Amino acid sequence: xxxxxxxxxxxxxxxxxxxxxxxxGTDMTFSVxxxxxxxxxxxxxLWYLSGLTCTHANVTEKGxxxxxxxxxxxxxxxxxxxxxxxxxxxxxxxxxxxxxxxxVDANQAPWSTHFRMRSYIEDELPALVAAQFPVDMARxxxxxxSMGGHGALTISLRNxxxxxxxxxxxxxxxxxxxxxxxKALTGYIGADRADWRQYDACALIEDGARLPDxxxxxxxxxxxxxxxxxxxxxxAACAAAGIPATIRLQPGYDHSYFFxxxxxxxxxxxxxERLTR
Amino acid sequence: xxxxxxxxxxxxxxxxxxxxxxxxGTDMTFSVxxxxxxxxxxxxxLWYLSGLTCTHANVTEKGxxxxxxxxxxxxxxxxxxxxxxxxxxxxxxxxxxxxxxxxVDANQAPWSTHFRMRSYIEDELPALVAAQFPVDMARxxxxxxSMGGHGALTISLRNxxxxxxxxxxxxxxxxxxxxxxxKALTGYIGADRADWRQYDACALIEDGARLPDxxxxxxxxxxxxxxxxxxxxxxAACAAAGIPATIRLQPGYDHSYFFxxxxxxxxxxxxxERLTR
Numbered sequence: 001x002x003x004x005x006x007x008x009x010x011x012x013x014x015x016x017x018x019x020x021x022x023x024x025g026t027d028m029t030f031s032v033x034x035x036x037x038x039x040x041x042x043x044x045x046l047w048y049l050s051g052l053t054c055t056h057a058n059v060t061e062k063g064x065x066x067x068x069x070x071x072x073x074x075x076x077x078x079x080x081x082x083x084x085x086x087x088x089x090x091x092x093x094x095x096x097x098x099x100x101x102x103x104v105d106a107n108q109a110p111w112s113t114h115f116r117m118r119s120y121i122e123d124e125l126p127a128l129v130a131a132q133f134p135v136d137m138a139r140x141x142x143x144x145x146s147m148g149g150h151g152a153l154t155i156s157l158r159n160x161x162x163x164x165x166x167x168x169x170x171x172x173x174x175x176x177x178x179x180x181x182x183k184a185l186t187g188y189i190g191a192d193r194a195d196w197r198q199y200d201a202c203a204l205i206e207d208g209a210r211l212p213d214x215x216x217x218x219x220x221x222x223x224x225x226x227x228x229x230x231x232x233x234x235x236a237a238c239a240a241a242g243i244p245a246t247i248r249l250q251p252g253y254d255h256s257y258f259f260x261x262x263x264x265x266x267x268x269x270x271x272x273e274r275l276t277r
Numbered sequence: 278x279x280x281x282x283x284x285x286x287x288x289x290x291x292x293x294x295x296x297x298x299x300x301x302g303t304d305m306t307f308s309v310x311x312x313x314x315x316x317x318x319x320x321x322x323l324w325y326l327s328g329l330t331c332t333h334a335n336v337t338e339k340g341x342x343x344x345x346x347x348x349x350x351x352x353x354x355x356x357x358x359x360x361x362x363x364x365x366x367x368x369x370x371x372x373x374x375x376x377x378x379x380x381v382d383a384n385q386a387p388w389s390t391h392f393r394m395r396s397y398i399e400d401e402l403p404a405l406v407a408a409q410f411p412v413d414m415a416r417x418x419x420x421x422x423s424m425g426g427h428g429a430l431t432i433s434l435r436n437x438x439x440x441x442x443x444x445x446x447x448x449x450x451x452x453x454x455x456x457x458x459x460k461a462l463t464g465y466i467g468a469d470r471a472d473w474r475q476y477d478a479c480a481l482i483e484d485g486a487r488l489p490d491x492x493x494x495x496x497x498x499x500x501x502x503x504x505x506x507x508x509x510x511x512x513a514a515c516a517a518a519g520i521p522a523t524i525r526l527q528p529g530y531d532h533s534y535f536f537x538x539x540x541x542x543x544x545x546x547x548x549x550e551r552l553t554r
Contacts, residue, residue: 008498009535061339061534067542221285257338258286265344 001132004029010066011036016056017132023116023124024083030125031056032133033066033076044139044164044275045075045129046268049121049148049155052180053099055080059145064261065268072272075135079125081147083114095180096187102175103151104199106188115188118199122155141271145169145260146224147180149216153201153234157209165274167215167267169260170222173234174202180228202237214238214245215270217263219253278409281306287343288313293333294409300393300401301360307402308333309410310343310353321416321441321552322352322406323545326398326432328423328447329457330376332357336422341538342545349549352412356402358424360391372457373464379452380428381476383465392465395476399432418548422446422537423501424457426493430478430511434486442551444492444544446537447499450511451479457505479514491515491522492547494540496530 082101091097101117144152149171175181359378368374378394421429426448452458
């Protein structure tokens, strides 16, 4: 692991790192914010998964999480959204290929060689973070935006007990039921829609997966709400499954980091409550 | 004036605007954050002048000012740092020409045609902002970063009574005494250093200009501190003139927006106290 940059911010250190990933077969870049802490102390960690087209940099620059993370004593880890590099296949659209890994392990050529973001986020990166940073891996929470909200929900649903709490900003709640999801899962996983259910938050809940609670914020002025995000499907799935979910529609807010940054401190505080109980 | 974008954020509206400037002879872009307010109400305004290479976008994306501005009810205006466009002369270096207007009215060819950022910031833009936004022009404050800190200090010193309060992040305190300043003022104003004193905060103070008080934050790990920023000259000038100045060296902080965003809310709050007295 190599440090790309380190900047003091809000009483902590914001770092950016790169490492050779065995899972993706590429170099992978991610950022970690570590609040000041007593020598030897290990702090809880909040994972943030980013949306389509993003790298670690978008939330690191525009997410406005550092003040709240420093105040609550929570590490903040932001991975990239796909493998990258000259040898990695790509698609000319913004919603498939580089920047659009959808947190799945692809099994379709040519994507299956590098596009293994599920294993990268679930296994390889946590092991690296646990080894290299002052993180208490018994106290993890997860959140994300849009495609990353889909990632946060599905990873948490598939790994019961790993995360103390789960939240999302404007998540894709059901790839089975939106154009972004249909394109990505067909491309990465193949045409058998039964195989997609492990990558669909609503389907996972229908199939029995549970969360202790859930916080979701969704902008009402988000141009992707109706066709792609379909928050109502998640509300219905949680209600049917008895999952206590706070799913809020925020009037006037769109899909941008202006929206995310507005509610970020509240999400960090909500997770911190559950991480420090 | 044309609106480029409008995003709801932190209980207010973040807008970006462009207009044809008579002063610079170019289109000029700037951003304004307007907190929610009662119909007809006019809120105080904090001006933020940006540093070398920046546009309105850097602080708008990375400045983390919106939460504090919304909480205190303060408008936030962020202008560009120079004229731009195909017809505007430039220099290949980052510290002269486009992105480096230094908040002066140039009188040297070829710069004098467009590089009139002093008049733009002091006269033209305030008139436009007063006409187009819910701003109480009797309650203005000013701040800025680096070259923009120089701008905030010198504009405030030259316009006594206009600003309720003045602060800066890592300002260039004396262009007469640093390479950035010597290059810019020679280029824009000519070789007569007596003409530079109107654009040098320390010289303006030596020549009798005064501020009611002053807040400055400066990172100790800022790579520009020793050669370019020279905060100590401002501390000495304020002490000699009896200006009550809080000038803080912040251990570990550098020159980036990681530094600025850390102390932004505190600056907004400090200004708000003086704007709402």
